[in-house]
Amino acid sequence: MRDGYDVLVVGAGPAGLAAAAAAAGHGARVGLIDAQAGAGGQVWRREVARTGPALARRGIAAALGHPGVAWLPQTQVVGAEAGALLVEDPQGGRWLGYRALVLAAGARELLLPFPGWTLPGVTGAGGLQALAKQGWPLRGCRVVIAGSGPLLLAAAVTARRHGAELLGVYEQAGGEHLRRFARGLWRWPGKAAQAAWMRARLAGVPYRCGSVVRRASGEARVQAVEVDGPHGLQRIACDLLAVGYGLLPNVELARLLGCALRQSGAHPCVDTDSRQRTSVEGIYAAGELCGIGGRDSARLEGAIAGHAAAGDDAGAARLQRPRRHARRFAERLDRHFALDPRVRALAEADTVICRCEDVPLSALDGHADARSARLATRCGMGACQGRICGGALAELGRFPRDGSRPPLFPARLSTLAADPVSFRDP
Amino acid sequence: MSAPVRLQINGHGVEVPPGTSVAAAIARLGLPFRRSVQGHWRAPLCGIGVCFECRVRIDGLAQQRACMLPVREGMQVWTDA
Ligand SMILES: Cc1cc2nc3c(=O)[nH]c(=O)nc-3n(C[C@H](O)[C@H](O)[C@H](O)COP(=O)(O)OP(=O)(O)OC[C@H]3O[C@@H](n4cnc5c(N)ncnc54)[C@H](O)[C@@H]3O)c2cc1C
Ligand code: FES
Numbered sequence: 213m214r215d216g217y218d219v220l221v222v223g224a225g226p227a228g229l230a231a232a233a234a235a236a237g238h239g240a241r242v243g244l245i246d247a248q249a250g251a252g253g254q255v256w257r258r259e260v261a262r263t264g265p266a267l268a269r270r271g272i273a274a275a276l277g278h279p280g281v282a283w284l285p286q287t288q289v290v291g292a293e294a295g296a297l298l299v300e301d302p303q304g305g306r307w308l309g310y311r312a313l314v315l316a317a318g319a320r321e322l323l324l325p326f327p328g329w330t331l332p333g334v335t336g337a338g339g340l341q342a343l344a345k346q347g348w349p350l351r352g353c354r355v356v357i358a359g360s361g362p363l364l365l366a367a368a369v370t371a372r373r374h375g376a377e378l379l380g381v382y383e384q385a386g387g388e389h390l391r392r393f394a395r396g397l398w399r400w401p402g403k404a405a406q407a408a409w410m411r412a413r414l415a416g417v418p419y420r421c422g423s424v425v426r427r428a429s430g431e432a433r434v435q436a437v438e439v440d441g442p443h444g445l446q447r448i449a450c451d452l453l454a455v456g457y458g459l460l461p462n463v464e465l466a467r468l469l470g471c472a473l474r475q476s477g478a479h480p481c482v483d484t485d486s487r488q489r490t491s492v493e494g495i496y497a498a499g500e501l502c503g504i505g506g507r508d509s510a511r512l513e514g515a516i517a518g519h520a521a522a523g524d525d526a527g528a529a530r531l532q533r534p535r536r537h538a539r540r541f542a543e544r545l546d547r548h549f550a551l552d553p554r555v556r557a558l559a560e561a562d563t564v565i566c567r568c569e570d571v572p573l574s575a576l577d578g579h580a581d582a583r584s585a586r587l588a589t590r591c592g593m594g595a596c597q598g599r600i601c602g603g604a605l606a607e608l609g610r611f612p613r614d615g616s617r618p619p620l621f622p623a624r625l626s627t628l629a630a631d632p633v634s635f636r637d638p
Numbered sequence: 639m640s641a642p643v644r645l646q647i648n649g650h651g652v653e654v655p656p657g658t659s660v661a662a663a664i665a666r667l668g669l670p671f672r673r674s675v676q677g678h679w680r681a682p683l684c685g686i687g688v689c690f691e692c693r694v695r696i697d698g699l700a701q702q703r704a705c706m707l708p709v710r711e712g713m714q715v716w717t718d719a
Contacts, residue, residue: 247687249708254686260657286706320688332670332681342685343705347658349666432670432679462688567683567691570676595690595701600683622701 216309217243217282219521220297221316222289222465225253226507227499227514228316229275234518234527235314236280243308244281245299247288247621251276253318254338255507259345271511290619290627292469298618298630305627312494312521315466315482316514319459319500321363322479324604325565325573326558328428328437329455337456341367344374351375356437356448358382358425358455361549365410367454368417379450381414382423382439384457385549390421393548400541402508424554428453440554457555459504460603464616471495476503477546478606480613487528488517496521505542512538556608566601568594576605582614595622645713654709661685661692661704664717671704672718694718 219235221228224246232244244251250258256268263269276283284301291298296307321336328334335343337359344350355376357368360383368381383390397404423441428434437453439446460479467473472491473480481504482497484490490497496517499510512535519527559565561574569590579585582592582602592598597620602613619628642653645660647667654663661682664671671681672693682692685705692704695716704715 248706258657260655260662320686321684323683323689330674330678330680332679335682336684339683339685343659343661343665343682346685346705346708347654347662347666349662433681567674567680567689570674570678595693596688599688 215243215282217241217311219243219312219314219518220308220310221245221314221518222297223253223316223318223499224248224251224275224283224285225316225318225499225510226255226271227318227501227510227517228253228314229271230511230514231314231316231496231498231518231521232275232281233278234515235522236275236278238519238522238524240280240522242278242281243284243310244275245284245287245289245308247286249286251283251285253510254342257342257345260347288621289465290621290623292465292618298627300623300627305624305630307630312496313469314488314514314517314521315471315490315495315497315501316499316510316517317462317465317501318510319461319504320599320603321456322458322460322603322607323455323600324457324555324558324607325563326425326427327560327563328430328434330564330567331428331430331434332432333430333434333451334428334453334455337367337454338363338459339456340452340454341370344370348374350452352377353452354379354450355452355454356380356382356425356439356450358384358423358437358439358453359457360384360551361456361458361545362407363456363459365407365414367456369410369413371454372413372417376452378414378417379448380418380420382425382441383419383421384424384552384555385421386552387421389548389550393544396544400537403541422552424552424558425453425455426558457551457607458549459500461501461504463501464599464620466490466497466501467616468618468620469495471497478609478612479603486532487520487525488513489520503539503542504546505539506545509535509538509542551607559608565604566591566594566598568596568601571601576610579611581611585611597621643709643711645709645711645715647715648717648719656709658709659705660694660696660702660707660709660713660715663709664694664704664715669717670719
């Protein structure tokens, strides 16, 4: 016998946690799954030997502490059918049934290829933050942070707290964009306070606008980077380079389930109505998945989805105004941190694009779509299933990401053989 | 602070605080992670289970993402080194 739930929530970040708590508050039997061992998603990822911020602790406790919520950590969705998801946990594979499904799978970083980006010691910006929070040694390490967006500052704060020597934060957006962004921040006092707090923690660390890392070099690992800034090229010797160009939604499961997507810039996100309903009956989506919006819109949309999935339309209606306000902040981010065309032209002919299969940019010439490139070069056929190169190629304007195929993540054979009729109806 | 977790990486014993990821434990020893299909060294990129650059063998299971797994007492980890 397998488990079935009234409401099954995928992803235990701010959106999924809020959805689980809201649905359980209406008496629904809720299953909350996440591939990670801890709840909190990206922003509330726990740090080794450190208690999280109060907001995070409250958000996590409201869901995990609710008797109506079954918390299923280290559980990854690998496949789907109408009314049930195939999941894998350390014990094996099984199907989980649901009446309503809330997708809250969040976002990953947009990682763009440049010469040297495959060297050990080159990570994403949020990537370095996530690694550091789980004990990656940074004490005494010379770190360069680069890319775009407020995540660079958050990553820098975490790295410094872990003892890194920050050589600088290099933001690709120009100074005039950032000044305009900062002037509008007063309408979101929480964000303004957060920005001030981060800047105070980064006192003495150079923050340079209009600057792009063009190249990383080193023997067995990164030893230096070349930064192209308003005052020309600069070479910086370092031990680590953390570089991320913003975020893109993890739409793979939604796409497999047939939910309609819409384009947000070069990348797809899940299309929903004001009640977070997707185009598929009984399936809701919330948070970064519906377009990059950050923690606040994720929490609000999660709660809206949870109320709606449990049948409380009034609850969902009450949160519309704050949700719109939070989303407007995201629109500003998008505008002011728009990518400079320079960053789409960093890869050279021999720069590896598909890291899983070592496919260089030149091998993709002449292919009009992802499918043809995949068949000829194996680009996107490796373990990450095109999650890194697919996002990069879409951003580079080569070709858009195409369909999702099961299994969504490499899974054990025994998981794929799990009997689909063995879940119990709620 | 709670007691450290002991595990083995490529046969070396290592002690780390509970909650540390396998990836971080490998990095503390300064060991490389894996070789790409063309034989180049690779190490964690995304930190969140998406890129698969941190794959190692754990307790006999190949292709495990080291960034996703907290250390466990007695774990046996092998990198491509
Ligand atoms: C690396 C990184 C670091 C970040 N750091 C910050 C920060 O410091 N501050 C900040 O304000 N914002 C940060 N963000 C932005 C972040 O996207 C939002 O702040 C917020 O976490 C979004 O909430 P969410 O609930 O929509 O998604 P997330 O918090 O991303 O949660 C989604 C969850 O879904 C799980 N999941 C996804 N797919 C599956 C699957 N198939 N099976 C099972 N589980 C799955 C993931 O493991 C994840 O825990 C970061 C983003 C990234 C990618
Ligand atoms: S570092 Fe990307 S999957 Fe582990």
